[in-house]
Amino acid sequence: MDVGMMMVFASYGWEGCSDQRVWDEEIRLAQMAADLGFDCLWSAEHHFADYSFVPDNLQLMTYLTALCPNIDVGTAAVILPWHDPLRVAEQAAVLDNLSKGRLRFGMGRGLARREFHAFRLSMDESRGRFDEAAPMIINALKTGFMEGDGPFYKQPRVEIRPRPSHSFDGRIYAVASSEDSVRSAAKLGAHMVMFADRPWEMRLPAIETGRKLHRELHGTEPPHLMLTEFCICSSNLAEAEEEARKYQGKFVESNFYHYEFLGDHFATVKGYDAYQQKAEIARKTGLEGAVNGFMQAASWGTPDKILRGLEARRDLLGTYELNVAFRFGGTPLEVSERGLRLFAKEVLPVLKSWQPKSAKLAAE
Numbered sequence: 001m002d003v004g005m006m007m008v009f010a011s012y013g014w015e016g017c018s019d020q021r022v023w024d025e026e027i028r029l030a031q032m033a034a035d036l037g038f039d040c041l042w043s044a045e046h047h048f049a050d051y052s053f054v055p056d057n058l059q060l061m062t063y064l065t066a067l068c069p070n071i072d073v074g075t076a077a078v079i080l081p082w083h084d085p086l087r088v089a090e091q092a093a094v095l096d097n098l099s100k101g102r103l104r105f106g107m108g109r110g111l112a113r114r115e116f117h118a119f120r121l122s123m124d125e126s127r128g129r130f131d132e133a134a135p136m137i138i139n140a141l142k143t144g145f146m147e148g149d150g151p152f153y154k155q156p157r158v159e160i161r162p163r164p165s166h167s168f169d170g171r172i173y174a175v176a177s178s179e180d181s182v183r184s185a186a187k188l189g190a191h192m193v194m195f196a197d198r199p200w201e202m203r204l205p206a207i208e209t210g211r212k213l214h215r216e217l218h219g220t221e222p223p224h225l226m227l228t229e230f231c232i233c234s235s236n237l238a239e240a241e242e243e244a245r246k247y248q249g250k251f252v253e254s255n256f257y258h259y260e261f262l263g264d265h266f267a268t269v270k271g272y273d274a275y276q277q278k279a280e281i282a283r284k285t286g287l288e289g290a291v292n293g294f295m296q297a298a299s300w301g302t303p304d305k306i307l308r309g310l311e312a313r314r315d316l317l318g319t320y321e322l323n324v325a326f327r328f329g330g331t332p333l334e335v336s337e338r339g340l341r342l343f344a345k346e347v348l349p350v351l352k353s354w355q356p357k358s359a360k361l362a363a364e
Contacts, residue, residue, distance in 0.1 A: 001351040004040035004074065005033035005340070006228050006325035007060075011050040012254035013247070013330020019053065025333050027067070029326060029340060034068035036344035037352075040104060042074040042228070042323050045082075047115050051258035058091045065099035074104035076193055076228060076323065077175050081110055081126045082119050085133040085153055089140040093164045096141075101166030105141070106173035106193060107134055109181065111275065112259050127180060127271035128152060134174070134188055141168045170223060180271055182206045186213035186222070191321070196229035196297040197255075200313055204359075207317060226321040227313070230328050232300040233339035233347070243335060244300035249291040251329030256287065299324070303346035310351065318359035322351065 007026050011017045030041050046052035061073040096103040109130035116123045132150040140146035141164045147157035174185035176192035185192045192210050214222035234240035261282045266275040282290055299306045327336040
């Protein structure tokens with residue numbers, strides 16, 4: 001199994017924590033993960049708020065590819081509607097050349113209304129912008145040329161320099177949290193990226209839909225799903241449960257606030273119907289119910305408990321890639337470091353020994 005570490009860069013849950021300290025500590029964890037045998041360093045893109053502030057994850061990964069020369073780097077994800085596709089392709093080509101083909105390029109369309117507003121963009125256009133920009137960028141990274149004549153991007157044919165010099169086959173990822181995004185990822189031939197925020201049994205139908213569509217469109221088996229999650233790992237189960245409820249709970253709270261899940265705007269925004277359903281569940285169950293659901297899906301506990309949960313997930317979903325965050329929701333650095341080291345020592349070697357496996361339900 002391929003296992004990466006997710007970098008969130010959040011100060012939500014800390015009082016008086018400077019942005020510089022957040023970044024310094026996250027970079028420290030990245031160096032540890034690289035030294036401890038993880039396969040890839042990943043980062044989100046978010047702006048303007050303590051929920052997460054990584055305004056340019058391609059720039060961040062350009063730094064990390066030099067700081068950590070023996071690990072892949074990835075974006076989970078570049079939010080395409082907030083960028084010009086030509087500039088994204090150029091930046092990705094530069095990073096991939098500098099890293100000698102170590103970039104895993106992930107894309108998303110964005111979800112936070114407050115971020116769209118700050119960029120003076122309408123969320124109603126996000127699906128159209130993503131579906132137009134993504135194939136333009138993928139084609140540019142494949143051929144070295146970009147062009148487009150869609151409603152959003154009138155791009156004359158132009159050559160990307162430096163020219164992409166490594167194949168991106170197998171290195172394209174797309175966030176797939178909604179049914180629309182699942183279909184979009186399948187059309188692109190990308191790894192689907194999902195976050196551990198609800199029981200995986202709820203996700204399986206959409207995952208199977210994406211896999212089926214990929215086979216129909218491309219005539220090949222789909223690339224492995226990547227699951228991104230937020231982990232608390234301890235040798236003491238009671239301690240881990242207490243910390244998980246506190247820090248995973250604080251992360252869920254920040255998620256509610258940042259994405260305004262208790263609001264009703266998803267019902268009126270084009271292409272976000274699936275999130276309206278999530279918002280309705282959130283209003284019905286409240287924060288406590290959402291935290292309980294999150295803890296059912298995410299990994300926490302002793303290494304043995306975490307492994308049993310990940311194995312059950314593999315039985316359900318088949319082989320997947322894993323992307324684990326250890327610092328979020330106000331988790332103190334010492335707790336994040338302890339979890340990262342223990343996970344690397346007792347969980348990571350077992351995961352890396354797993355052979356490819358089909359999902360039980362999918363195979364029946």
